[in-house]
Amino acid sequence: MNLLLAEVAQATQRLADAGVPSPRFDAEELAAFVHAVKRGELHHVKDADFDARYWEAVARREAREPLQHITGRAFFRYLELAVGPGxxxxxxxxxxxxxxxxxxxxxxxxxxxxxxxxxxxxxxxxxxxxxxxxxxxxxxxxxxxxxxxxxxxxxxxxxxxxxxxxxxxxxxxxxxxxxxxxxxxxxxxxxxxxxxxxxxxxxxxxxxxxxxxxxxxxxxxxxxxxxxxxxxxxxxxxxxxxxxxxxxxxxxxxxxxxxxxxxxxxxxxxxxxxxxxxxxx
CATH class of the missing domain: 3.40.50.150 (Vaccinia Virus protein VP39)
Known part of the structure; x- marks a missing residue:
C-alpha cells in the first residue's frame, strides 16, 4: 500500500469516529481533490508527491464542514456545480x-x-x-x-x-x-x-x-x-x-x-x- 492509501485509511477511521455518514467516500474524495486526480487514480500518487494539506482538509471534514464546501464543487446528475458557503x-x-x-x-x-x-x-x-x-x-x-x-x-x-x-x-x-x-x-x-x-x-x-x-x-x-x-x-x-x-x-x-x-x-x-x-x- 502506498503512503496516500495508508493515509486515506487513517482518515476514514477519523471521519467515522466523528460521525461522518460516508467516511470512506469522503476520505477518498478529499485525497483526490487535494492531489488533483480522480478517486480511481489515488494509487498512482507517488509517496514523494503526498500533500500534507490532505490532513487540513480531513480536519475540516472531521469538524462536519460539508465535503462540497471544502472542494468547492458538488455533483448532481451529469453536472459539476460550484458551491460553497451561502x-x-x-x-x-x-x-x-x-x-x-x-x-x-x-x-x-x-x-x-x-x-x-x-x-x-x-x-x-x-x-x-x-x-x-x-x-x-x-x-x-x-x-x-x-x-x-x-x-x-x-x-x-x-x-x-x-x-x-x-x-x-x-x-x-x-x-x-x-x-x-x-x-x-x-x-x-x-x-x-x-x-x-x-x-x-x-x-x-x-x-x-x-x-x-x-x-x-x-x-x-x-x-x-x-x-x-x-x-x-x-x-x-x-x-x-x-x-x-x-x-x-x-x-x-x-x-x-x-x-x-x-x-x-x-x-x-x-x-x-x-x-x-x-x-x-
Missing amino acids: VFVPRPETESVVGWAIDAVRAMDVVEPLIVDLCTGSGAIALALAQEVPRSRVHAVELSEQALDYARKNVEGSRVVLHHGDALTALPELDGQVDLVVSNPPYIPLTEWEYVAPEARDHDPELALFSGQDGLDTIRGIERTAHRLLRPGGVVVIEHADTQGGQVPWIFTEERGWADAADHPDLNNRPRFATARRATP
Whole structure:
C-alpha cells in the first residue's frame, strides 16, 4: 500500500469516529481533490508527491464542514456545480425529483417546453432540465444574493435564464404559459432545528432550510405561484421532507384548481416529492 492509501485509511477511521455518514467516500474524495486526480487514480500518487494539506482538509471534514464546501464543487446528475458557503448544497435525493420532471416534460406534446425552477439555489435543477430536455426554455428564480452568485457561475453559457426574486411573486409575465414548475424549497419545521445534520444546520443557509412551524409555509406559497404560472394541464413537482408525504399532496386540492395530486418515493423508497396537474377548466 502506498503512503496516500495508508493515509486515506487513517482518515476514514477519523471521519467515522466523528460521525461522518460516508467516511470512506469522503476520505477518498478529499485525497483526490487535494492531489488533483480522480478517486480511481489515488494509487498512482507517488509517496514523494503526498500533500500534507490532505490532513487540513480531513480536519475540516472531521469538524462536519460539508465535503462540497471544502472542494468547492458538488455533483448532481451529469453536472459539476460550484458551491460553497451561502448556497444550499444539492443532495442526491433531489435527483429523483428531476428524473420525474424530465419524464413528465418529455411526455408532453410541446415542442419547446417552458419550465420554471423556483428556489433554484445553485441552479442544479434548472441546469439539469436544460441539459436533459434540449429544446426546453428554463427560467430559474432565487432570492438570496449569495446563492445567486453561485447560480450565475453555474448557468453561464447555458440556456437557463436566471432571475433575482421571491418565488412567491416571481415572473408574472409568464402567468398561464408555463408547462412545468419545479422546486426544492425550504421545508424543515423550525421545531426540528436540533435534529438537523450539522453539515446542513451549521453551513447551509437558513433561508434554504426552514419554513415555519410545520415546514410547509413556502410550499403553500409555491402552490399559489405554480397555479398562477402554469397553463391548464401544466404540472408542478415539489420536493418535501420524507415525514411530510401525507401532508403536501393535500395542499394541491381540487378546490384550489388541481388534479392528480400524488406523492412519490426517492431512491430509498421514502416519500420525497409531490406532483399535481393544473386542472383544465
